[in-house]
Amino acid sequence: MSFASKSPWVIHYDASSCNGCDIEVLATLCPGFDAERFGVINTGNPKHADIFLVTGSVNERNIKVIQEIYDQMLEPKVVVACGICACSGGIFHDCYNVLGGVDKAIPVDVYAPGCAIRPETIIDAVVEAVGVLEEKARAMKEKEQGE
Amino acid sequence: MNLLFTLIGIVAFAVLAPCVGCLLAGLDRVISARMQGRVGPPLLQPYYDVRKLLQKEAASVNKVEDTYITCALVLSIVAGGIFFSGGNLLFSIFIITLSGLFFIVAAYSSRSPYAEVGAHRETLQVMAYEPMMLFMAVAFYLASGTFNSAGALFFAVPAVTVLWPVFLGFMFVLTIKLRKSPFDLSYSHHAHQDLVKGITTEMSGPTLAKVEIMHWCENVLFLGWTGLFFIWANPASIVLAIVVVLAVYFLEIWIDNNFARVKWQFLLRSAWIVALVCGLVNIGFLMYL
């Protein structure tokens, strides 16, 4: 078993959104839901994080930022698109400057819909992401052993 | 013989301190969570974190950072080994300072703006607590006639009875050394802070794991210094010391959860004033009365 699933550290980035999902992400870390029970820590530093939570849609200005954060995270890493805007662009999808969901910028592993996304959904998504993380960690280990 | 004893101490510390430190760190997180009305993570969460970090990809911003951190870790173990094998208290203070220096240099070497500000603040913190550490060692020496921590085993009464002003001063700087709020300027184990992750911003994966283990060892050593004040010739005093240490640790967690971070000016002034008053009173008392 890998330890990746026991200590999923997250980083949260709010792209172009109405800030609804953004607030819900922070609410999830509050005592009511207590995400730390599962070892979740909000790091605020891509170099320490395993799971990248993105809220809001991607536009011309923030695509670089999202890519930069993603690039600076170390393997294994998982991306969760939180909220419908992050999944597909949501109600902003046909704005002149919006490119669409997060998958227009970086590969997304878990899509978590909702407007705004609920804390329960976020926790579900993180648990899902932990599974993906586990898989990636195992793949990485095998690759290392293969070498 | 003595050297051999120290070497055994270093090896024993290298094995035991990470275990104890890890449990203490887990305890810290559980108690903090309870204080905030949460359930909190499992007790072994810090262990899981470090194991995960060790499994992450090894990458760093330059070729030297990890070497510095390894040095810092090794030196913190040496410092702990010297102290717990009954060796020189002052020497262990000096070696742990060297360990801190390597930690600072590692952050500087990254040339990351956040890490560099963290390094500046860490340097300032060292400057803030260093006088009190020296005064503590000198007061211990004056009270016992030796710098060796083993000297405490021959006391008729615990050192705290004559060293209580220095003990109070030490308690004050202990908050800085344990990186507890309100004095966690350079790096905090809490989530958000003003400097991304301060001095550790650029340290990732296995390097960060080493930093965590180093903190565990350091914490054990600092708490060992705390316990030293309560040891005397009676073997049962070790139990008392452990109880006191745990109480002190609980107090630090309580402080951590109840105070907001201060500015560096306050940190420096308050730490130096405390050191001056406690050091002056206690050392003066021991020298002249």
Added chain:
Amino acid sequence: MATLGFLILFPLCVGIVLFAVRGEQARKAIVIGSSVIIAACSLWLIATNLGSSWTGFRFSSTVVDYCCTAIGVLIAGIILYYGVRYKNVLACVLAVIQVVGSLIFEFVFAHGVDVVFGLYFDSLSLIMTFIIGVVGTGICVYALGYMEDFQAHEPEDAPDRRPFFFGVMFIFLSAMYLIVFSNNMVWMFTGWEVTTLSSFLLIGYTRTEEAIANAFRQIIMNLLGGIGFLVALFSVVVLFNTLSLQEFIRLGGAYPMLAALPLAALAFAGITKAAQMPFHTWLLGAMVAPTPTSALLHSSTMVKAAVFLLLKLAPLMLVSPVPAAMTVLVGGVTFMMCSFMAISQSNAKRVLAYSTIANLGLIVACAGVGTPEAVWAGAFLMVFHAVAKSLLFLCVGTAEHHIGSRDIEDMDLLFERMPRLARFMMLGIMVMFVAPFGMLVAKWATLISFADMGQLALILLLGFGSAATFMFWAKWLGKLAGVAQRVENVEGSVHRSEWSAILVMAALSVLACINLPLLSRWLVEPYVVGIYGIAGQSIPMVDLLIAAALTTVIVIVLFAGLGKSRRRQVSVYLAGASADNENRIFRNSMSGETEATAHNWYLTDVFGEKSMAPIGSVCCIIVMILGVVVSAAFTTKGFGLLSAVLSLFGL
């Protein structure tokens, strides 16, 4: 004795020859050749006399006495010449006072007082021999390459005054040998004055307005100290009817009341020469000179002569509380205040200067405490300071010529631009302030001796001063350690002579740290035991062994372990959209590009020179005035008592 004579006279002759040699190649050959000879001779003297106690040589000569008088007059003449030329009245007045004083002394008081053992050496002199003979000559060799670059940086039509420069450097060494080997205090005083004059000439070398002003500040302060020395000579000869240093220390120990005034006067002379507050400004001003001058003044000559004298007087300090208190307080206050002020400096040479003054303060305080432990600590502080500080000065000098600045902020990325030099500099810095390196071990012994003697004030000063020391060295070290990719290496054009000198200093620093127990056993302890009869080492051997082991490991890591990692390299985190991570450039809110920069903290509001210097100076001035006045009172009282006792016996 022939070796001692050779060591005093040979550099003098070389210096005089160098005044006349104008050819570059010839100068190079002479400097390197004679440096090797001096160093070898010094080492031979040390090696053949390891562990020896005080060894005197029957040598007294009225010819030498008259020579010394002639040199004194000559020095006064040179000072008067410059004083008149640059219209400095104070320097002229002081020079006249001094020469008149010394003439009166020589022909009225000292006449007929014979010193049987004119020359001597003991283990402390041997330590100084090592510092002068190896570190000092190393700096002279370094100066060859440095002065070539220096001359190249000068305007085309600037006169080449290098013969003068090298000549004075060697005369400086000769004077230092004279100080450490003379038991005759008049001869010592002559050496003392020659060092004052030599540093005056070297500081004013560039002849810019600033250099001349600083040179005069130096000479005025040191002439004051010289007058203090003269007062000491007068009182020693009147009170004890001797001019032998050893006799004075012996008799002074027996009659501490009487010895108070000469001791205080000598301490004052030492304090001025060791650039203690309020006289610290002369050493700061000396920074205008070419870097080898600073290295020489700070590490192996001039200031070391002062602490050498004070350490010699340590046994007297132990028995006469007033001069001791004065010395201790001036040293302690200087240590703390100058460490504070070093935090606020970004000019590397000024940081080094403040650190020198601070460390000298510590040695002065050790001498004032006067116990065997304190002398042990003081001797080691002297050794480590000499090797590490010369290493640092040489590195800063070389860096300055290659990156065009001596500002610490500009040393950013030096680790990449001058990889070897940066590592040497880092080594020098670490030797200066952290365990397990030597300087800190010596500081540790200092702390113990202060604690043992109940020096509460000194412990407090040492505690806060050491904390400040950590701050200013650590931030410099950090600046050097910065690593980034793709930076041009500018190290190729460093002269071979510079490298060899730097390498020697680095090797000496490391060897001295690792072999501290041996140095203690064979050089420092023989002196301490010879004086006090008991050993001075207060640090347990086991800790010294661990320190030596750790030193070895750290040096290996620094020079062989760093930069070997094969990890994937990633860029630094700039929070947001970055434009060029390698150069720390990010996209700002106006879609433009901004470079992220970080400067060190200088905390000028808290530790600025403006607020700190007056406090320290005023404290030290008050302490010194009180110290000298009370000592004088003691001596007159003691003298009165003695005459009463003598008259009782009808003598």
